[in-house]
Amino acid sequence: xxxxxxxxxxxxxxxxxxxxxxxxxxxxxxxxxxxxxxxxxxxxxxxxxxxxxxxxxxxxxxxxxxxxxxxxxxxxxxxxxxxxxxxxxxxxxxxxxxxxxxxxxxxxxxxxxxxxxxxxxxxxxxxxxxxxxxxxxxxxxxxxxxxxxxxxxxxxxxxxxxxxxxxxxxxxxxxxxxxxxxxxxxxxxxxxxxxxxxxxxxxxxxxxxxxxxxxxxxxxxxxxxxxxxxxxxxxxxxxxxxxxxxxxxxxxxxxxxxxxxxxxxxxxxxxxxxxxxxxxxxxxxxxxxxxxxxxxxxxxxxxxxxxxxxxxxxxxxxxxxxxxxxxxxxxxxxxxxxxxxxxxxxxxxxxxxxxxxxxxxxxxxxxxxxxxxxxxxxxxxxxxxxxxxxxxxxxxxxxxxxxxxxxxxxxxxxxxxxxxxxxxxxxxxxxxxxxxxxxxxxxxxxxxxxxxxxxxxxxxxxxxxxxxxxxxxxxxxxxxxxxxxxxxxxxxxxxxxxxxxxxxxxxxxxxxxxxxxxxxxxxxxxxxxxxxxxxxxxxxxx
Numbered sequence: 001x002x003x004x005x006x007x008x009x010x011x012x013x014x015x016x017x018x019x020x021x022x023x024x025x026x027x028x029x030x031x032x033x034x035x036x037x038x039x040x041x042x043x044x045x046x047x048x049x050x051x052x053x054x055x056x057x058x059x060x061x062x063x064x065x066x067x068x069x070x071x072x073x074x075x076x077x078x079x080x081x082x083x084x085x086x087x088x089x090x091x092x093x094x095x096x097x098x099x100x101x102x103x104x105x106x107x108x109x110x111x112x113x114x115x116x117x118x119x120x121x122x123x124x125x126x127x128x129x130x131x132x133x134x135x136x137x138x139x140x141x142x143x144x145x146x147x148x149x150x151x152x153x154x155x156x157x158x159x160x161x162x163x164x165x166x167x168x169x170x171x172x173x174x175x176x177x178x179x180x181x182x183x184x185x186x187x188x189x190x191x192x193x194x195x196x197x198x199x200x201x202x203x204x205x206x207x208x209x210x211x212x213x214x215x216x217x218x219x220x221x222x223x224x225x226x227x228x229x230x231x232x233x234x235x236x237x238x239x240x241x242x243x244x245x246x247x248x249x250x251x252x253x254x255x256x257x258x259x260x261x262x263x264x265x266x267x268x269x270x271x272x273x274x275x276x277x278x279x280x281x282x283x284x285x286x287x288x289x290x291x292x293x294x295x296x297x298x299x300x301x302x303x304x305x306x307x308x309x310x311x312x313x314x315x316x317x318x319x320x321x322x323x324x325x326x327x328x329x330x331x332x333x334x335x336x337x338x339x340x341x342x343x344x345x346x347x348x349x350x351x352x353x354x355x356x357x358x359x360x361x362x363x364x365x366x367x368x369x370x371x372x373x374x375x376x377x378x379x380x381x382x383x384x385x386x387x388x389x390x391x392x393x394x395x396x397x398x399x400x401x402x403x404x405x406x407x408x409x410x411x412x413x414x415x416x417x418x419x420x421x422x423x424x425x426x427x428x429x430x431x432x433x434x435x436x437x438x439x440x441x442x443x444x445x446x447x448x449x450x451x452x453x454x455x456x457x458x459x460x461x462x463x464x465x466x467x468x469x470x471x472x473x474x475x476x477x478x479x480x481x482x483x484x485x486x487x488x489x490x491x492x493x494x495x496x497x498x499x500x501x502x503x504x505x506x507x508x509x510x511x512x513x514x515x516x517x518x519x520x521x522x523x524x525x526x527x528x529x530x531x532x533x534x535x536x537x538x539x540x541x542x
Contacts, residue, residue, distance in 0.1 A: 007031070008045040015055035019062055027065045027101070029090030052088055052130055053081030061085055064101055071101070074108045076119035080127040080139050083109065087135045109139065112146050120146050121197055128205045140205065144212045151194050152218075195226055199233045203242075203249040206230060210253045220261035227253055228266040240277060247274055248283045255286050264294040268302045275306075288319070292326025296339040300349050312359040317368060320350065324371035332373055340376045347372060348382030355390040362397065362405050365390055369408035380413040384422065391427050399429050406432040411439040423515070433519075 007021040021044060025032040034046060051058055060082060064071045074082060083105040086092070092102035112120070124143050130136040198206065213223055231250045238246060247270060254262050267290055274287065291298070303323075305316045327343060328335065351368055354360055369383060377383075387409060391402055406429065414422065419440060423433050 006044065007035075008043075009058065010045070010047040011051050011055045011058045012048060015058075017055075017058060017062065019065075023065050024062065027069065027089075027091050028061075029092070031089070033090075052084035053078070057081040057085050061089060061091075061101070064091075069100065071104065074105055076115055076123045077126065079105055079108055080123055080130055080136070080143075083139055084130050084135055109142060112142060115146070117150055117197075120150070121200075124201060124205060128202045140208055141212075144205075144209050147209065148213055148216060148218070152216075154193070191222065192225065192229075195229045196233075198226070199230055203246050207249050207253065211256065214256050220257040224254070224257055224262045224266070228263065228269075231270065235273070243273075243277050244279060247277065248280060251283050251287050251290075254290060259290055259293055262290060262294070264291060264297050264302070267291050267294070268298070272305070288322055289326050292323040292329075295323050295327040295346070296342040298346070300346065300353065303346070303350055304353065313361075313364070314357045314359065315354055317354060317360065317364045321367050321371050324368075328372075332375065340372075341378075344372055344376040345382070348377075348386065351383060351386035352389060355386045356393045358393060360390075362390075362394075362401050366405060366408050374410050374413060377413065379415055379418075380410055381415055381418045384409060384414060384418050388425060388427065395427075399431070402429045403431055406435075409436075411436040412443050437515075 005021050007019050007024060009017040009019060011017065021031070021035060025035060031046070035044065048058075053060075057078070060071070060073065060078065063073075082101070086101040086105055092100050115123075120143060124140075124147065127136060127140050127143060130139075198209070201209070210223060210227070214220075227250050231246060234246060235243060251270065254267070267287060271287055271291065274284070279287075303315075303320055305319055307313050307316045324343070324347070332340065347368060351365070354368070355365070369386075374380065387405055390405060391397065394401075397405075409432075411419070411422075414436075419436065422428060422436055425433075
C-alpha cells in the first residue's frame, strides 16, 4: 500500500486501524468528504468516538471495502451494528456495481420472519446499545414487531385459546379459568414463557416493546404481570440510577394500561421501593393517582406507609389524603355508592389505627375525616370511636383543640347506642356533649313534625283531628292520640308502625332532655363553686 494512502483510524479509543484511504473512501461518503479536498498526504488520522459496534464492527466494515463490496457475514448477531455503522459511514452512495452495504443489511433484515426466537432476541440485545443512533428506531420497530407476533402466535396455538374482537385488528390474549391445577400450571407456562427471556433487555427496549403491545391491543393483564416480573427480576442487581429509571419507566407504562388490569399490590410494592430512591415528581404523582383510583380494593396494611424521614408522626397521613382526593377527583356523584362505602369503611379502620400516634396533629387527623363526605357513611360510629381514642391519647390538648377534633363528628349520624355512650364519655369536652344533645333534640323534633304532617294528611275524618282542650304533654300525647283514633286500613299499617316508633323516640327525647337539664344545672353549680375557690371548671361528665 502506498505510504501516501495510509489512513489511521482510532475507533472509540479501543483500537487503531491502518487502512487504505482510497479503498475506504470509495465506499464511505463520510471518509470521502473528510479527505477529498485535503492536500495533506502524510499522517492522515481520523478519530471516531461513537462508532456503532466499536472496533470489532469497524473491522467488518473494512473487510466489506477490501472485498469489493461483498460480505457473507451478515447475521442476527451483527446486523444491527452493521446497519448503524453503514449509515454512520454513509455507505449508501459510493459503491457502483452491486448493492452497497446499507442495501445489503436492510435486505437481510427483511428475512427476519425466518429467524428463530433466539436470533430475534440476540438482535434486540445488540440493538439496545444503539438506541441513540437515528437508524436504530427503524431496526427496533421491525425486531419488536417480529417478537410480539411470535408471542401472539404462541398464545393462539396454546391450549388456552386467544381471540380477537371483531372490531379490533390486534391481539386479545386471555383464557377461561379451569378447576384442574395441572391445566392452570400449563396455562401459566404457556402464557408467561417469554417473561424470563425479556428480562435481559434494558428499560428503553422494554418501553418500545410494551408500547407496541398496547398499540396492538395486547391483553393489558398480561402486560401488567410482565412489568411487575421485570421490575422485581432486575431491581436487585441494578444500580441506584438504573433503579430510578426502571421504576419511572414501569410506572409510565402502567399509566398507559387499563387501570382495572393493574394490581394495586404491585403499585404499593413499587411505592414502598420508591421511598428509598429518588423518583421524579411526575412519577410519584402518576403512581399515587393510580393507587387512588383503586382505593376501594386496598387493605389497611397497604395504607400504613411510614412517614417521610423528616416527619415525626408514624404514618404518612398526607399520602392517604392524596389517595382520597384522587379517588373523588371526578366528584362524589361519579363514584358508585358501593365503592364509596368500601373506602369509607377502610378509612374508619385507618383512623382508629393512626389515632394513638402521639405526634399526629389534630389538623392531619381531621383532614382524613373530612376527605370523605358524610354521605359516604350510613353511620359515623366508626369515626366516633377514632375521635374518642384520639382525645384519650392526646390528653394534653386544649379544650379548643378537642372541640376542633369533635367538629369532625356529625351527631345526627350516630346510632342511639353510640350517642348514649358519647353523652357519658368523660373525655369529651362539655361543649361537645351539649352540642350533641341539642343536635339530637333538633333531629327528634324534626322527625316529630314530619310524623304529625303525615298523620294530618292521612286523617279519615275531621272529628278525629280534634285534640281535647287543656290536654298537655306536647307531641308525644298527640302521636298517641292519632295512633289510637285513626281508623287505619291494612294499607296504612306501615303508617301505624311509624307512629308507634315515633312515640318511643319522643319518649327517648324527653329522657335525654331531662338528662341535659340535670347536667346543665350541675355544670352551672360547678362553675359557681369554681369561681369562689378560684379553680378550673371540672368536666361535667363523671
